[in-house]
Structures are given as C-alpha cells and as structure tokens.
Amino acid sequence: MSAILQWNSSDFLEEVQRRSNTAVSACFQCHKCSTGCPVGREMDFLPSQVMRLVHLGAEAEVLGSQAIWLCASCEACTTRCPMGIDIAAVMDALRIMAIDRQLVLTGAHGREFNRSFLGSVRRHGRVYEMGMMAAYKLRTGDLLTDVGKVPQMLVKGKLSLLPKRSGSVKKVREVFRRAEEEAGQ
C-alpha cells in the first residue's frame, strides 16, 4: 500500500467495538498477536495491523482484506493479548460487517465456505460434507483441488454419499429464518 492513511473519524472503530464487544482502542501495538498468529505468513495485514487500521477508520482496507478470511479462529491472539482484547471476536465482527455491507469480496474463499457450510446445515440440520464441498467448489470455481482425495475418503468411510438429516431439521430452518429476520431489522 503506497497511500498514507490518515485518521478522519472514529465511527468505524466504534462500530467494530460495539459489534465485537471488545475494546480495540486499547491496542498499543505490541504485536504479540501477530507473533503468535499461525497464518500471519499468508495474511496481507497481520492481526496487529488490522487493529491499527481499525483505529484509523480504514474501513475499505480492513473489510476488503484477505486477513479477515484467513483468520482460523484459533484464539491464540485472544488468549495472549496483554490488553485483554478479544481479537478473534474482532475478526468475526469484521467478517460479518463485510457481509452486511454487501461488499464485492474477491478471493474471500472463507465467505464462500461459510455460505456452503451453513446452507448444508439449513437444509439437513447437519453438515452433509459431500454436498457442502460440491456447493463450495461451484461457488469458487475451484473444481480440482482435493478431488484426488475423494476415492480414498470413500474407501475409508470418511465421506457419506447420502446426507444424514437431523429429525429437528424443521426447527433448524425456523431458527435460520428468525435469525435472518432479526438481522434484517
């Protein structure tokens, strides 16, 4: 990034703090979260940089980042932050904000995975791995990765050909519908 970011408003910081229920403003950039982050190497911004960008109100940079979709929710940062910031919860809040704002997210495969996974839960009450994987591959166009593993997984009984539906699937669909209605209000 070549442009110099300048602070202009604390609206974004305040929204992130409200939605994550944690004090992002307490971050003093010790970088302990980034040091222990398992996927820091793959991220465009390290967790401590994401915190700083939130301070600066750099909404487009944060919500458009790959970092928020690379976070594996391992909770190492949350456990270790000397200021008690729930950094993993901040990552969740940022992902939800990116979805709510209907941003065009390129390469956010995590989002497509989440949609495929939750679609399966809504349909069956449980995850039907085969269907979920197919839905994910169609969404991302990434048709070939891991296809070679399918025969082996079938032989080992690790993939079911048919979904195992929960007897409470109607209840699950009702929960999804109500959650959506509340989010839309």
Add this chain to the structure above:
Amino acid sequence: MKYAFFPGCSLESSAWDFDRSTRAVCRTLGIELEDIPDWVCCGSTPAHASSDSLAVALPALNLQKAQAAGLPVMTACASCYARLRTANHKVRNEAADRERTERITGKPYDGGVEVHHVLDVLVNHFGPDAIRAKVSRALDGLRVACYYGCLLARPPEIVAFDDPEHPTSMDDVVAATGAEPVAWPYKTECCGASLSMTHAGAVSRLGQKLLSMARQAGAECLAVACPLCQVNLDLRQADASKAHGTIPQTPVLYITQLVGLALGLSSRQLGLRALTVSAERLLAERGIATVGAREGKL
C-alpha cells in the same frame, strides 16, 4: 457416570473412527452415553463468522434438549466443544444474548447445562489412575506427541479444563496407557482448522511444521482429540511432506483409539482402518496386538 452425548457432524462422517472409539472406550470404562435426540449442527466456525445469533442459537437447540434430559453434555469434537461452551458463556453473561437466543429458538435457556470434552471426562471425572487400573495391554515403548490444538485449551475462561499454553491432560491419559508422552513445544499451535478447504497450502505448511517437530522431539505417532486436527495432519500428511519437506510417515490417532488399544479393544472396535497413515506397522513393531482380547464382547 452418565452424559448426554453430542457427536457432531464430523463424527458421522470423516471422524467415524473417533465416534466408534469414543463409544467403545466409554462402554468399557462404564461411562454411560445417551445421544441427544435429533441433535443438530453446532454451526462451527462458519456460524460464528457469519451471524452472532446463529452462533449461539444452534448450540442452544442441543443444550436445551440436554437440559430437558437432566444430563451434563459430553462431546468429542473440539470445535463442537468450544461452540457449546461459548454459547453457554454468552447466555450466562450477556442478557441480550440470552433474550435473543430464547426468542429465536422459542424456548427458555439459562446456559446452565454443563459441557465436557471426552478428554476432560477421562482425566477429571474418570481419572488416569482408574484408567491405569483397567489397562490390559500396556502400550509400553510407544512414544506419543500429544497434540491439543487450539480449541481444547483456548480461550481459557471459556473452555477451562487445562492450561492454555501448556496443557497436560492428554499427556496424563497417554501415560496411563503405558505409552510415553514426549515433551514438545507445539502442543497448542494451530493446524489451520477449517482453512483446510479454503487455504490448503497454509494447512499443509502448518502440518509439516507440527509433524516434523513431533518427530524431532522423538515421537513416532501423534495423539489428537479433534476431527479437524486429525484430518489436517493425517489426510494432508503426504501433501505436507511433498510441499514443505519430507517427514517419515507418522500415524495420527485419536486419544480414544490409544486408550482403547490399552483397554484391549481391537482395531475393528476402534476404527483404525480409517487412518490414512496406517498405525498397524508401528503397533506391530512395538508388540501391541490389534486383535482385541475383548473382541466379540461388545
């Protein structure tokens, strides 16, 4: 000792051997499990990364059923465990979360159901000494790296049965089987979890790092207690070895499979054939028979 068992989706498919070995071990130890009727998915990471309300409501649907049965919950999947405990934590501590959860599920829930991981049950409810007393085939000479991963120990105020940076509960169980838990530094490093689908390259990098460190520390196999850890380290082991540096083939067993072997259960009763990197040769080399003395008794 009786629990409402929450198997979770992985235990019905990719981790069927974790399901089978957990049930077999509990039966052998006299720990009674009653499946939560018509249980539903906990939502896992996709729910908490997409919707605050689903992240609590989906686990709550199961917890409400356990509460009606009047039983504490036991689960084997580390991710389900963390999601159920997190839902309880939120319902107990945030009035807004409790109100929303009750509204969305249409039922009251106070967050009061106890939730335990099978490792917690083995160590803190049953106890390593009681396991040792039931061992009929000690796993002498087997060197095991206990891999806890993320969600069994973090964040401590939610999962709370072991130390977040230096957990020892699985080491205690492994020692009770007669095997030797090795000291190694990556017990709680992340394997990449659900990035397995979206960023397989990162997952094989992390897997290689973990497996080569376990080898360096003298381990010849790993013990895990999470379906995602198992798949990432076992199914992706060949990819990891190829992409990031060769590691000798290292079986990755569920802790319940190791305990089951020590209790005299058979390969079939523990689902050992599900492992991508077979453990049969290593077990044979250590003189650990996999045809169970108890075969036919279950």
